[in-house]
Amino acid sequence: MPDHPEIPRHIAIIMDGNGRWAKQRGKPRLEGHRIGAESVRAVTSACVKLGVEYLTLYAFSSENWNRPEAEVRALMALLDQFLKDKARELHEQRIRLLAIGQIERLPAKTRARLEKIIADTADHDALTLVLALSYGGREEIVEAARSLAADAAAGKIDPDEIDKELFASRLHTAAMPDPDLLIRTSGEMRVSNFLLWQISYAEMVIVPKLWPDFRDADLDEAIEEYQRRHRRFGGL
Ligand code: IPE
Ligand code: IPE
Ligand code: MG
Numbered sequence: 001m002p003d004h005p006e007i008p009r010h011i012a013i014i015m016d017g018n019g020r021w022a023k024q025r026g027k028p029r030l031e032g033h034r035i036g037a038e039s040v041r042a043v044t045s046a047c048v049k050l051g052v053e054y055l056t057l058y059a060f061s062s063e064n065w066n067r068p069e070a071e072v073r074a075l076m077a078l079l080d081q082f083l084k085d086k087a088r089e090l091h092e093q094r095i096r097l098l099a100i101g102q103i104e105r106l107p108a109k110t111r112a113r114l115e116k117i118i119a120d121t122a123d124h125d126a127l128t129l130v131l132a133l134s135y136g137g138r139e140e141i142v143e144a145a146r147s148l149a150a151d152a153a154a155g156k157i158d159p160d161e162i163d164k165e166l167f168a169s170r171l172h173t174a175a176m177p178d179p180d181l182l183i184r185t186s187g188e189m190r191v192s193n194f195l196l197w198q199i200s201y202a203e204m205v206i207v208p209k210l211w212p213d214f215r216d217a218d219l220d221e222a223i224e225e226y227q228r229r230h231r232r233f234g235g236l
Contacts, residue, residue, distance in 0.1 A: 008226055009053045011047065011179065011183065012058070012202065013183045014192060030078070032210075037078065043055070047127050056179065058135065058192075059133055061135060063192075080109065083114055094124040095128075095129050096121045097117050100133075103133055137191075138193060140197070141171070173198055180226070181202060207222060
């Protein structure tokens with residue numbers, strides 16, 4: 001009997017290794033990103049079947065804007081195409097789409113497409129798929145601090161009222177539970193500015209496979225690993 005038999009309510013994934021996957025095959029990095037979109041489809045459907053409530057995917061970080069312009073442009077085009085292709089599938093599978101991050105930095109056309117799908121899928125309840133786009137954990141925390149400081153300066157709140165709950169309510173993830181399981185592919189053992197506040201007690205599973213190779217069976221394995229963990233939350 002696993003120590004922790006239930007399916008994680010919220011799974012967050014740092015989808016890493018697309019470029020290396022392509023390089024190993026002598027292909028342009030974009031090809032890795034393209035096949036990586038297949039992994040997204042597979043993992044999303046698997047989460048619906050398993051009854052996972054929230055799946056958060058780190059698709060583009062605040063720091064990824066610093067990549068060469070051609071790669072940024074290609075990633076934005078791929079995101080746009082992904083949203084175009086997936087709109088129908090999200091409806092059919094009753095998936096609700098959300099986004100976290102500085103989405104105002106995305107190209108206007110892509111942002112409009114994203115916002116339309118978010119509005120159109122708002123009532124769906126099979127899974128909430130959260131795309132982290134132009135997302136940085138430090139940026140998110142700074143924004144929350146700024147919004148609380150502005151309210152305090154305007155006399156709307158007393159600084160003494162600021163507690164963990166009020167702070168969390170100003171994050172992009174305000175309405176979501178914290179991730180239970182954090183998966184990173186490609187073997188890298190770092191967090192890379194992802195969900196810094198929210199992962200305080202997430203169980204981390206680092207998978208050596210590169211993201212374009214990650215499929216349902218790999219997700220099952222990561223969940224089994226999670227179920228073997230003993231979550232203590234600082235207790236005994
Ligand atoms: C992850 O793959 C996708 C994004 C960060 C957009 P990478 O592009 O980081 O691929 P590697 O890590 O260079 O192999
Ligand atoms: C993290 O991967 C960001 C995403 C997966 C979107 P990176 O490839 O950007 O992270 P580092 O540079 O290896 O830390
Ligand atoms: Mg990477």
